Amino acid sequence: MTMPPFPSFDDIMKALLDDIAPVVTFESDQLEPPYIFVTRVGGRASDLIDAPVIDIEYVASTREESKVLKSAGQERVLAAGNTAPGGYLIDTADEQTGGRFMPPLRRDDRGVTATVRLTYRRPRG
DSSP states (O other): OOOOOOOOHHHHHHHHHTTTSOEESOOOTTOOSSEEEEEEEEEEEOSSEEEEEEEEEEEESSHHHHHHHHHHHHHHHHTOTTBOGGGOOEEEEEEEEEEEEEOOSSTTOEEEEEEEEEEEEOOOO
């Protein structure tokens, strides 16, 4: 019996954080802040769960604005265990590394990044 695929980490992150700021998986000069840039940097799946390690960068026009985004995102992630944003069941969620200021790719933008781990299941077939 073939099992359904795991949901994409970015779909889950959009369901979890998109109402705070738009969640994106790419950055470009045409993208105006604020936004939340997510990328999977590790983790592994088993037969039952996927456990991605995800870098989340909160980008805004000022450092203070990026800190506000990061705080809102951090609270949402830390409260995400045993919830189902967008219908995706998240079993656990924790922060692997706290907020770190990132040198901006574009001089006018400022970002704070954190690394999180989620665990979630395959959808029921």
